[in-house]
Amino acid sequence: MHETKIPFGERDGALFRAHEVENGLRCGCVCPGCQQPLNAANNGEKVIPHFRHAKSNDCFDGFREGVRRAAVALIALHKQLMLPALSETVRVATQGGRLLEEKVELRPVITTADTMERFVELDGLRGHAVLHQSNRQLIVRIKLSARMEHERYRQIEALEHSSMEIALHHLTLEQINDPVSFEHAVLHDPANRNWIRSIRGERLLAITEQRLQSLASELNAQWHLEQLKREAAEKARHSALDEEKAKLQLAFEAHRVRQLQMASEQPTIEQDNTVPGRAELIAGTMLKALQAWGGKAGECTACHLLSPPVYRFCLYCDSQTSKVNQLVLSPDIALTLDKRMRCSAKPEMSVKAAPQLVVRPDIELV
Numbered sequence: 001m002h003e004t005k006i007p008f009g010e011r012d013g014a015l016f017r018a019h020e021v022e023n024g025l026r027c028g029c030v031c032p033g034c035q036q037p038l039n040a041a042n043n044g045e046k047v048i049p050h051f052r053h054a055k056s057n058d059c060f061d062g063f064r065e066g067v068r069r070a071a072v073a074l075i076a077l078h079k080q081l082m083l084p085a086l087s088e089t090v091r092v093a094t095q096g097g098r099l100l101e102e103k104v105e106l107r108p109v110i111t112t113a114d115t116m117e118r119f120v121e122l123d124g125l126r127g128h129a130v131l132h133q134s135n136r137q138l139i140v141r142i143k144l145s146a147r148m149e150h151e152r153y154r155q156i157e158a159l160e161h162s163s164m165e166i167a168l169h170h171l172t173l174e175q176i177n178d179p180v181s182f183e184h185a186v187l188h189d190p191a192n193r194n195w196i197r198s199i200r201g202e203r204l205l206a207i208t209e210q211r212l213q214s215l216a217s218e219l220n221a222q223w224h225l226e227q228l229k230r231e232a233a234e235k236a237r238h239s240a241l242d243e244e245k246a247k248l249q250l251a252f253e254a255h256r257v258r259q260l261q262m263a264s265e266q267p268t269i270e271q272d273n274t275v276p277g278r279a280e281l282i283a284g285t286m287l288k289a290l291q292a293w294g295g296k297a298g299e300c301t302a303c304h305l306l307s308p309p310v311y312r313f314c315l316y317c318d319s320q321t322s323k324v325n326q327l328v329l330s331p332d333i334a335l336t337l338d339k340r341m342r343c344s345a346k347p348e349m350s351v352k353a354a355p356q357l358v359v360r361p362d363i364e365l366v
Contacts, residue, residue: 005050006031007176008066009038015070017177018042018049025054032069033061048173064144067168067176068128071142071186072118075129079113081140084164084193086201092212096223100212104204108190111138125155127163139163141196156196163196255313262315263359273355279347281305283337284363289329298324303354304346305361316361317354 008015009029018040021027027040031053042049053059075081086106093099113131120127122139129140139156143165156163168185170192175181185192195201272280285306289297297306300314302322307315314322333340341347 004052004063005048005173006038006052006062006066007050007173008032008070009040009051010035010066015066015073018051019177027051031059031062032066033064034059038062048177050173050177067144067171068142070176070182071166071168072129074183074186075131075140076116076118078187079116079131080110080187081113081131081138082188082190082193083109083111084195085190086195086198088201088205090205090208090212092209092216094216094223095220098219100216100219102208102212104201104208106198106201106204110188113138122159123155125152125159136199137161139196141165143167144169153196159197161197162199164193164198165196166193168192252313255311256318259315259318259358266360269360271357271360273351275347275351278303278350279341279344281357281361281363282346282350283341285361286329286337287334288361288363290331290334295329295331296326297329298326300324303350303357305350305357316357316359318358319354322353 008017009021009027010016010032011021011027011029015032016027016029018027019042021029021040021042023040023043025037025039027038029038029040029051030036031038031051034053034057036057036059037054038051039054040049040051041047051062053062083106085108087103089101089103091099091101111131111133113133115132117130117132118128120130122130126141127139128142131138131140139159139161141156141163146169166186171182171185175185272278282304285297289295289306293308296309298309298311298314299306300317300319300322301324302319303314303317305314305316307313307324309326312324314324
């Protein structure tokens, strides 16, 4: 910050730039901040005209107070001001997880005031300029520091009026000394101003949010109906699964009864529960399937014996977790059946999963 170089000097209540008055102490100006005499430096070829304190002191208000008062004087003279742009997005979420969005925008526009007040105290806050138009007020603050003043902004937002800020802390001494550049920065530059609070913007945001909330309510009602349909369909599906499970359990119990009956009708013969013996049984059921069942059969995932294709459950073992997979055997499988059994893991797996068979396979060939 070039605060030791003061752009404006005060004389008889008016502000002057250094090049507008005589050089040195003959300028007759005092500091806008501390009211101490100033020297005007306006004869240098390389130095931009400015003021300095005639005597060194700790004043740093001269720069800010002079620029701020000059800016407010311009606003009072023209009673016109470019309002900031506004761009915010309203978002409303639906129960179905959809996010409704709509952007609310206000373009920069010039406003003309009926009257204007300078440096007004507002509930302990200072409005550098207050513009009046009909029954509306606009509070304007001139920012001459890069630091954020969150607490001050919060207090200004609590007031019942629109408020904006014009940031001039980035201006160079050369820009301030140029009346055209300075006037543009104060009155017309849309890039250096922002809303602290926009009553119109709040109203548009509220209308937009109300519209989105209404749409969300319609979508929520539709989603609720669809949810009820989904829940009804899911309930029906579970009911059908329970019914199918109950039927399957009844069929399994009937199968067990039939299986035990078949076992009781078979002659008592000691089972060969060795791996070679089980391989012989598996091969026998495969040949039986080729000759008696048209190559179709159901293979048990536990004992790997083949049951007739009409059976839903294994005819031979009593495994509680086995399933019967339907398959079709190749007609030439008999030619390689012995070799298949010698290199297959199924006989060993069969003995482990079903050490004892309930029904002995009838593998007599037709």
